[in-house]
Amino acid sequence: MEVEDMCDTGLLLGLGFEGWAASPLAPADRPRSRREASCVKVELREPALAGPPVVDPSLTLSLSDGAYHRSPAAKRAFGDVNTAGNGEPRPAGRQSPPHSMVSSFSNAYPSSSIKKEKDVVSEEVEAERVSSRVSDEEEGNARKKLRLTKDQSALLEDRFKEHSTLNPKQKQALAKQLNLRPRQVEVWFQNRRARTKLKQTEVDCEFLKRCCESLTDENRRLQKELQELRALTFAQPLYMQLPAATLTMCPSCERMAAVAGDAGPKGGVAAGGPFGMAPKPHFCNPFTTSHPPSAAC
DNA sequence: AACTACGCGCTATTTACATCA
DNA sequence: TTTGATGTAAATAGCGCGTAG
Numbered sequence: 001m002e003v004e005d006m007c008d009t010g011l012l013l014g015l016g017f018e019g020w021a022a023s024p025l026a027p028a029d030r031p032r033s034r035r036e037a038s039c040v041k042v043e044l045r046e047p048a049l050a051g052p053p054v055v056d057p058s059l060t061l062s063l064s065d066g067a068y069h070r071s072p073a074a075k076r077a078f079g080d081v082n083t084a085g086n087g088e089p090r091p092a093g094r095q096s097p098p099h100s101m102v103s104s105f106s107n108a109y110p111s112s113s114i115k116k117e118k119d120v121v122s123e124e125v126e127a128e129r130v131s132s133r134v135s136d137e138e139e140g141n142a143r144k145k146l147r148l149t150k151d152q153s154a155l156l157e158d159r160f161k162e163h164s165t166l167n168p169k170q171k172q173a174l175a176k177q178l179n180l181r182p183r184q185v186e187v188w189f190q191n192r193r194a195r196t197k198l199k200q201t202e203v204d205c206e207f208l209k210r211c212c213e214s215l216t217d218e219n220r221r222l223q224k225e226l227q228e229l230r231a232l233t234f235a236q237p238l239y240m241q242l243p244a245a246t247l248t249m250c251p252s253c254e255r256m257a258a259v260a261g262d263a264g265p266k267g268g269v270a271a272g273g274p275f276g277m278a279p280k281p282h283f284c285n286p287f288t289t290s291h292p293p294s295a296a297c
Numbered sequence: 298a299a300c301t302a303c304g305c306g307c308t309a310t311t312t313a314c315a316t317c318a
Numbered sequence: 319t320t321t322g323a324t325g326t327a328a329a330t331a332g333c334g335c336g337t338a339g
Contacts, residue, residue, distance in 0.1 A: 145313040145328055165306080186305090187329060194308075195327085 148188070152178050156185070160192050 148156070159166070159174060166174065166189055168182075175182040 147314075147328085168304095184328080188327090190306075190308095191327065191329085193306085197307090 146180075146184060152180070156188055156192070160189065164193055164196070165189065 155178060156174075159170075163170075166185065171182045171185050175185045178185065
């Protein structure tokens with residue numbers, strides 16, 4: 001595999017994100033569809049993303065679909081009650097009819113011991129509905145945007161640090177505590193998660209850019225070195241220039257890198273032309289864990 | 298097993314509001 | 319003081335997925 005090929009494999013993807021990352025909200029640079037946006041995710045295995053660029057980054061590419069979705073088992077373990085209705089009105093267009101809301105509750109809390117809780121939640125829902133109706137009338141149906149107080153934001157942040165998602169019960173409790181509607185709490189958490197992810201994406205992009213620069217430099221250096229060695233071999237056969245001790249073996253294919261003509265049919269011709277290749281340095285593909293064939297092979 | 302309804306999370310987008318030159 | 323540009327974050331729209339019936 002050629003050095004450029006290896007660069008292309010990983011770096012084109014990184015560069016592809018570059019413009020988008022530089023201005024994540026610029027509409028022109030955004031992916032055209034949500035599917036497109038989530039189709040490929042660059043997954044970084046480096047724990048300290050904000051740190052200095054690493055020479056040998058371990059990058060893997062993986063499909064992102066489902067990566068951000070917790071499995072049902074995980075959700076249960078985490079305390080999510082997906083099947084339980086949260087009893088709050090959904091946005092227009094997706095609003096469920098009242099009877100379905102009731103049936104959802106009876107499904108989620110079938111035992112009579114929880115019946116009380118159901119009633120409490122239903123009352124809160126009704127109260128919320130009334131209050132939002134009242135507030136709508138007060139506001140003359142104008143869409144007013146709530147600004148959270150510092151205390152409210154601080155508490156929400158604290159809760160977000162504990163859990164980035166809330167189950168309906170937690171949501172209700174938090175809404176009550178903050179004197180907000182559960183929907184507002186839900187929206188806040190949703191937006192907060194989105195902001196976190198956006199921030200992480202920017203960090204990831206920055207990291208990949210630095211990787212790209214580092215690998216480009218390395219590539220340039222190796223090309224230059226290759227040219228020099230080729231020029232050298234015009235004047236003198238390589239084996240005469242290098243003592244045997246300097247010959248190295250490729251850890252992957254176990255061929256002597258600097259010996260011309262000993263590598264079978266393809267031999268040094270395929271790898272480096274009729275003049276053989278320099279024994280070092282060996283280029284290690286940072287995107288793979290095992291030792292790949294060196295540039296000499 | 299296939300279908301449907303529902304709840305929820307996610308992403309893209311809109312919009313109200315604050316800040317600043 | 320007013321005004322337009324810009325940024326931030328609350329809110330909305332709509333889709334996909336998992337689950338239960």
